[in-house]
Amino acid sequence: MSSFWQKSAAGYLLKSTVRLVLVIAAVSVISFVLVSESPIDPIKAYVGEVGLANMNEETYAKFQAYFGTDIPPVKRYLNWAHDFIRGDMGQSLLYRQPVTGVIKEKFANSMALMALAWVFSGIVAFVLGVLAGVFKNSALDKIIKNYALVLASAPTFWLALIALMVFSVWLRIFPIGFSVPLGVAAADVTVWDSLYHLALPALTLSLTGIASITLHTREKVIDVMGEDYILYARARGQRLWPMVTGHVIRNVTLPAITLQFASISEIFGGSVLVEQVFSFPGLGQAAVRAGIGGDAPLLLGIAIISAALVFGGNLLANLLYGLIDPKIRRQGRAS
Amino acid sequence: MGPSQTIVLQTPIRPRLNRRKLTITLALLAALAIVAILAAGILSTEAATQTSFLHKNHPPGADHPLGTDWLGRDMLARTLKGLSLSILIGLGASTVSAFLALILGVASATLGGKIDSVVSWGVDVVMGLPHLMLLILISYALGKGLVGVTVAVAISHWPNLTRVIRAEIIQLKSSNYILIPQKMGHGWFYVAKNHMLPNVFPQFLVGLILLFPHAILHEASVTFLGFGLSPEQPGIGIILSESMKYLSLGYWWLSLFPGLALLATVLLFDRLGHCVRELIDPHSVHD
Amino acid sequence: MTDRNPDILTVEDLTIRFSRYEKGLRKTDLTVINGLSVSVANSELVAVVGSSGSGKSLLAHTLLGILPSNCGASGAIRFLGEPLDNRRIADLRGKRIVLVPQSVTYLDPLKKVGPQVLNDRTDPPSIRAQEKLFEYYGLSPKTAGLYPFELSGGMARRVLLSAAMMETPRLIIADEPTPGLHLSAAKKAMLNFRNFANEGNGVLLITHDLELALETADKIAVFYAGTTVEVAPVGDFRSAATLRHPYTKALWRALPQNGFQPFPGTQPYAGDPIKGCPFAKRCPTVSDACHLDIPQRELRGGLVRCHQAV
Numbered sequence: 001m002s003s004f005w006q007k008s009a010a011g012y013l014l015k016s017t018v019r020l021v022l023v024i025a026a027v028s029v030i031s032f033v034l035v036s037e038s039p040i041d042p043i044k045a046y047v048g049e050v051g052l053a054n055m056n057e058e059t060y061a062k063f064q065a066y067f068g069t070d071i072p073p074v075k076r077y078l079n080w081a082h083d084f085i086r087g088d089m090g091q092s093l094l095y096r097q098p099v100t101g102v103i104k105e106k107f108a109n110s111m112a113l114m115a116l117a118w119v120f121s122g123i124v125a126f127v128l129g130v131l132a133g134v135f136k137n138s139a140l141d142k143i144i145k146n147y148a149l150v151l152a153s154a155p156t157f158w159l160a161l162i163a164l165m166v167f168s169v170w171l172r173i174f175p176i177g178f179s180v181p182l183g184v185a186a187a188d189v190t191v192w193d194s195l196y197h198l199a200l201p202a203l204t205l206s207l208t209g210i211a212s213i214t215l216h217t218r219e220k221v222i223d224v225m226g227e228d229y230i231l232y233a234r235a236r237g238q239r240l241w242p243m244v245t246g247h248v249i250r251n252v253t254l255p256a257i258t259l260q261f262a263s264i265s266e267i268f269g270g271s272v273l274v275e276q277v278f279s280f281p282g283l284g285q286a287a288v289r290a291g292i293g294g295d296a297p298l299l300l301g302i303a304i305i306s307a308a309l310v311f312g313g314n315l316l317a318n319l320l321y322g323l324i325d326p327k328i329r330r331q332g333r334a335s
Numbered sequence: 336m337g338p339s340q341t342i343v344l345q346t347p348i349r350p351r352l353n354r355r356k357l358t359i360t361l362a363l364l365a366a367l368a369i370v371a372i373l374a375a376g377i378l379s380t381e382a383a384t385q386t387s388f389l390h391k392n393h394p395p396g397a398d399h400p401l402g403t404d405w406l407g408r409d410m411l412a413r414t415l416k417g418l419s420l421s422i423l424i425g426l427g428a429s430t431v432s433a434f435l436a437l438i439l440g441v442a443s444a445t446l447g448g449k450i451d452s453v454v455s456w457g458v459d460v461v462m463g464l465p466h467l468m469l470l471i472l473i474s475y476a477l478g479k480g481l482v483g484v485t486v487a488v489a490i491s492h493w494p495n496l497t498r499v500i501r502a503e504i505i506q507l508k509s510s511n512y513i514l515i516p517q518k519m520g521h522g523w524f525y526v527a528k529n530h531m532l533p534n535v536f537p538q539f540l541v542g543l544i545l546l547f548p549h550a551i552l553h554e555a556s557v558t559f560l561g562f563g564l565s566p567e568q569p570g571i572g573i574i575l576s577e578s579m580k581y582l583s584l585g586y587w588w589l590s591l592f593p594g595l596a597l598l599a600t601v602l603l604f605d606r607l608g609h610c611v612r613e614l615i616d617p618h619s620v621h622d
Numbered sequence: 623m624t625d626r627n628p629d630i631l632t633v634e635d636l637t638i639r640f641s642r643y644e645k646g647l648r649k650t651d652l653t654v655i656n657g658l659s660v661s662v663a664n665s666e667l668v669a670v671v672g673s674s675g676s677g678k679s680l681l682a683h684t685l686l687g688i689l690p691s692n693c694g695a696s697g698a699i700r701f702l703g704e705p706l707d708n709r710r711i712a713d714l715r716g717k718r719i720v721l722v723p724q725s726v727t728y729l730d731p732l733k734k735v736g737p738q739v740l741n742d743r744t745d746p747p748s749i750r751a752q753e754k755l756f757e758y759y760g761l762s763p764k765t766a767g768l769y770p771f772e773l774s775g776g777m778a779r780r781v782l783l784s785a786a787m788m789e790t791p792r793l794i795i796a797d798e799p800t801p802g803l804h805l806s807a808a809k810k811a812m813l814n815f816r817n818f819a820n821e822g823n824g825v826l827l828i829t830h831d832l833e834l835a836l837e838t839a840d841k842i843a844v845f846y847a848g849t850t851v852e853v854a855p856v857g858d859f860r861s862a863a864t865l866r867h868p869y870t871k872a873l874w875r876a877l878p879q880n881g882f883q884p885f886p887g888t889q890p891y892a893g894d895p896i897k898g899c900p901f902a903k904r905c906p907t908v909s910d911a912c913h914l915d916i917p918q919r920e921l922r923g924g925l926v927r928c929h930q931a932v
Contacts, residue, residue, distance in 0.1 A: 026460045034476035137348075153602035155552055157559050158575060158594035165587055232728040235686040236741060236785075237716030246742060247730050254732075269467030273556055277579065287468065288560050291475045299475065306468045326732060326769045340698055341634070344684065344708050347641040347694035 012322070016315050020308070027307040028300065032080065035296040036073045080300070090297035094289060099301040102286060107305065110282030112194070114271050116202040121209030121267075122260045128210070129217025130252065134244055136222055144214065151211035156204075156270045160277035163204045174200040201278040205270050209263050220255045224248050254325055261317035265310045358610040365607050368600065369422060376419020382412035383569060395588050402588035405581060414593045417571040418600060420564070424481065424554045428488035429546035436493040437539055440500030444508065445527055454501070458494040466491060470553055474562035484563035488550045496542035503535050537615040545608035548601040555597055571597045628703030630793050630824030631685075632661040636697035638680050638689070655680055655848045658697070659918060659925070662793065662824035667815060669827040669835035672845030673889060678828050682797045685826075686721055687711040702792065716741070720791040724798040726778035729770040736766025739785045748788070755784040759814075783814055793824045805833065812838040832873055844870045847890045847900035850918070853925040866926035869901045899928065
């Protein structure tokens with residue numbers, strides 16, 4: 001590999017890091033403003049209506065100090081940012097532990113769920129999209145297309161409810177929820193137990209991804225099938241499958257990578273909903289609990305993690321692009 | 336050489352479907368659906384909240400086509416009421432969002448410079464957060480209720496259309512029918528109003544129609560999570576969130592029908608949007 | 623029926639129709655090629671000349687079986703005396719009948735040139751053949767490792783030629799093989815086709831460039847609004863008097879060396895309903911009989927579709 005590519009990759013990484021910092025800063029400011037503007041009184045959310053009414057002033061002041069509601073917002077943000085840079089995202093009010101700790105624990109669960117769904121949906125959607133696009137207007141195409149269209153319009157959480165109803169309540173194939181069996185010591189939970197509990201949420205989560213990636217892949221395949229080089233391949237007597245494997249898949253790979261990495265954002269959103277339905281103890285569920293319980297530091301932390309995840313996905317896609325696309329890869333050699 | 340026989344080399348595969356006919360059908364259907372659901376929603380307000388302890392948890396039957404819930408409320412009425420709420424919010428949010436996109440797109444493309452950078456940066460930031468996360472944050476900031484969720488959905492949906500409109504106008508800017516009136520001394524507003532808006536209108540319309548199903552879906556999602564509507568407003572998200580508690584008891588009708596109704600509405604408008612887009616720009620979609 | 627020395631290619635009465643939805647809700651059939659006839663004899667380079675939009679590329683697509691699926695085609699095509707249908711065409715294309723396309727866009731942008739020329743073959747004899755062809759066309763061996771975007775226009779053309787010659791074709795169909803080239807460069811490119819034809823093969827050159835056709839072809843088929851109005855030996859183009867059809871004469875007069883006279887009007891849009899001669903609207907000698915059906919007839923060693931021609 002030319003040193004040019006390595007150099008430009010390093011430059012790109014540096015630029016991207018700067019952009020990451022800027023985006024994270026913007027996200028944190030906006031999230032902070034949003035969170036500070038909230039009419040949700042964290043103290044009330046914490047102790048309840050009755051608790052608040054019965055509270056004496058001294059205790060209230062203590063609570064104010066604990067939740068930080070007695071400090072003006074700008075100063076509060078600066079305090080928060082200062083701590084954040086040192087790796088401290090504050091104290092989760094609901095979980096009563098550092099936000100970083102809560103996120104770490106939930107992150108592993110969510111990553112397992114999202115990664116499984118992401119890989120699965122990527123593979124299935126690519127295959128379906130290529131099949132539908134190559135056999136455009138055939139019965140197979142119609143089935144795949146309509147299936148994807150309907151799925152793309154289905155609310156993720158509703159799909160999760162239906163899946164739970166069919167597979168867990170009626171057929172009893174999968175457990176109703178939680179990422180590990182209840183009442184079993186953490187050390188005794190096997191990989192199979194985890195996978196067993198992960199399977200249905202991950203499958204459900206992958207459904208929405210499959211729908212949109214299939215439709216987009218199909219469009220790209222149809223675009224490629226209309227290109228001059230496909231016409232030429234046919235004119236040279238190339239059979240369908242060599243043509244599909246030799247030209248179509250090759251040319252669809254690049255847009256497919258973009259699609260696949262762009263879907264991380266969607267899959268994170270989907271995971272919030274799926275985790276809620278399956279009582280899956282991940283980041284999404286924590287975000288919802290934080291939002292409803294007025295746990296601003298935790299909500300802020302999760303928002304920033306999600307932004308970093310989306311950004312990382314885009315970055316990875318661009319780097320892969322550079323590695324695969326000969327036009328980018330060879331630019332160094334040409335100059 | 337003897338006379339050659341003329342043979343058929345290839346018979347055409349007829350184009351299957353008339354896109355125009357389908358679009359008109361879908362548009363009529365969509366208009367009809369909106370009116371019918373909104374009307375039904377108004378009419379069923381009472382039935383949707385009327386409890387009846389004699390008819391608790393009835394599966395679908397002759398009296399209650401979609402069954403009843405744990406308070407004996409008719410699920411058909413509740414579904415229609417919920418759907419009409421969703422459509423109202425969807426209409427409001429997508430309209431606000433589309434106009435926001437139009438204004439920002441036109442401004443950033445025509446004014447350029449700092450405004451363009453700020454808008455582009457805003458697009459980057461909004462797109463940099465997962466959609467649902469942003470919705471949760473905004474709903475959190477605005478609190479529960481119709482207005483909060485409408486604003487949240489509106490604020491989180493403008494970036495895509497803004498990009499489309501901005502790109503369209505930047506392309507338009509270099510064409511003569513924009514350059515000439517500018518040379519003739521017409522002001523920015525005049526040119527934008529008389530020459531640019533008519534040209535981006537088709538894109539705007541398609542964007543607006545396609546925003547609508549998204550808005551409905553996302554409203555239902557945040558509401559389901561507990562951020563959007565409050566339980567007194569039985570949106571589809573609320574109905575489905577409540578149905579979750581009764582899932583393990585096997586009351587399947589509480590979840591199935593409201594979700595299906597939502598799906599059908601979303602699908603209808605999504606298809607309509609794509610059909611309109613194809614009519615406007617035949618090369619953009621391959622259906 | 624069998625001819626001892628049959629023409630390489632004969633096309634008779636080729637008709638191509640498109641089926642599509644018009645504005646409104648009506649479905650219409652568009653006839654884009656109507657009653658087209660052309661033939662290529664042994665060692666002959668035949669140019670099909672027509673302005674863009676005359677549908678001449680569809681002729682190439684028919685002969686290679688790559689017409690779009692929403693169009694219907696009928697006609698009598700013979701290759702070395704053997705009648706062809708679409709199935710037989712599928713066997714022959716890429717082997718005995720090859721296409722030289724017009725530009726680099728006909729190469730897969732993400733695939734190196736070498737494997738594309740080889741059509742994915744990896745056996746040593748094929749590789750040697752490819753290397754020889756590259757040498758013959760003046761391409762460096764390194765070219766095989768380049769991607770299409772790294773080729774110059776001239777290199778791309780030679781690569782496409784090499785790809786065609788990898789097989790043992792009897793007929794080359796060259797569809798606008800020299801776009802954007804100067805006449806001298808284009809003539810050089812044509813030399814390859816000329817040599818190929820001289821070895822007892824056939825070349826069907828599809829072009830909008832009459833000048834180029836005159837330089838290299840043996841016979842010229844003039845294409846107008848979906849049909850051949852005249853087929854003439856290249857020698858007849860020395861003066862307007864030896865030409866047969868008014869359109870050909872007008873084309874001839876429009877050449878720079880013959881006075882550069884433009885002629886008014888435009889070609890009917892493909893699919894416009896035409897009764898009689900499609901050139902009637904622009905013809906200086908039009909008469910009532912021009913609006914009746916005009917059969918193609920032989921005249922002075924050529925073919926013409928004009929009742930006035932003598």
